[in-house]
Amino acid sequence: MARYTGPKSKIARRFGEPILGPSKALSRKNYGPGQHGKGKRAKQSEYALQLKEKQKVKYTYGILEKQFENLFHKAAVREGIKGENLLKLCEARLDNTVYRLGIAPTRRAARQLVIHKHILVDGEIVNIPSYSLKPGQLVGVREKSKSLEVITNSLAGRAIKRFNWLEWEASTLTGKFLSYPERSDIPENFNEQAIVELYSK
Numbered sequence: 231m232a233r234y235t236g237p238k239s240k241i242a243r244r245f246g247e248p249i250l251g252p253s254k255a256l257s258r259k260n261y262g263p264g265q266h267g268k269g270k271r272a273k274q275s276e277y278a279l280q281l282k283e284k285q286k287v288k289y290t291y292g293i294l295e296k297q298f299e300n301l302f303h304k305a306a307v308r309e310g311i312k313g314e315n316l317l318k319l320c321e322a323r324l325d326n327t328v329y330r331l332g333i334a335p336t337r338r339a340a341r342q343l344v345i346h347k348h349i350l351v352d353g354e355i356v357n358i359p360s361y362s363l364k365p366g367q368l369v370g371v372r373e374k375s376k377s378l379e380v381i382t383n384s385l386a387g388r389a390i391k392r393f394n395w396l397e398w399e400a401s402t403l404t405g406k407f408l409s410y411p412e413r414s415d416i417p418e419n420f421n422e423q424a425i426v427e428l429y430s431k
Contacts, residue, residue: 277428279424280424280425280427280428281428283420283421283422283424283425283428284298284424284425284428286420287316287317287320287420287422287425290337290418290420291320291323291326291337292325292337292338292341292359293320293360297360301316301319301320302316302425302429304319305318305319306429311413312426313422313423313425313426314413314422316422316425316426317411317413317416317420317422318410318411318413319362319410321395321410321411321416322362322363322364322407322410323359323360323361323362323363324344324349324351324356324358324359324360324361324362324363324369325337325340325341325344325359325360326340327363327369327396327405327407328340328343328344328349328369330393330396331369331396331398331405332384332385332391332398333349333371333381333384333385333403333405334380334381334384335380335383335384335387339380339384340359341359343375343380343381344356344357344358344359344361345357345359347372348371348372348375348378348381349369349370349371349372350368350369350370350371350372351363351367351368351369352367352368353368353370355372363407364407365407365408365409365410366406366407366408367406367407368404368405368406368407369404369405369406369407370402370403370404370405371403371404376403381403385400385403393411393415394408394411394412394415395407395408395409395410395411395415396408
């Protein structure tokens with residue numbers, strides 16, 4: 231699967247959740263997309279449900295198939311529960327952390343900021359969205375980029391949503407990745423065990 235650039239509402243309706251950001255389409259059309267969306271749904275196989283969970287995580291974090299596979303293998307060799315390890319590694323991605331800190335309004339926007347060299351990690355420019363942060367690393371906005379409209383607007387509209395594994399210093403526009411999050415702290419509705427079962431076949 232190449233990186234998805236199509237209609238966000240279509241994906242939201244497919245999964246019944248605002249996967250790529252808030253979507254009004256869910257309240258207007260609470261059934262799946264396409265001409266068969268309103269029809270009686272056939273019972274989905276176990277494989278279909280597992281694949282759906284995997285796709286949901288990939289769409290949410292904007293990860294390609296090969297990247298996702300590599301991430302799963304990294305999670306599998308770490309100590310702990312494979313599914314939880316996978317989500318922890320997804321959360322440690324630089325683009326996701328930029329989004330969680332409120333520097334960007336969506337993960338897509340965060341990805342753009344990273345690619346266009348607006349983000350610093352430990353004072354150095356990093357333009358790789360999939361860069362995996364380690365506990366203790368600092369994520370900040372480059373001095374020249376602090377007045378960017380997308381960043382100022384995002385921070386102005388930032389709800390006071392605190393995540394246990396992140397620390398934010400508003401005066402310097404710098405955040406700290408304190409630790410890998412616990413599964414209970416990740417708000418997204420994923421069934422990571424289904425993904426483990428899919429890869430175990």
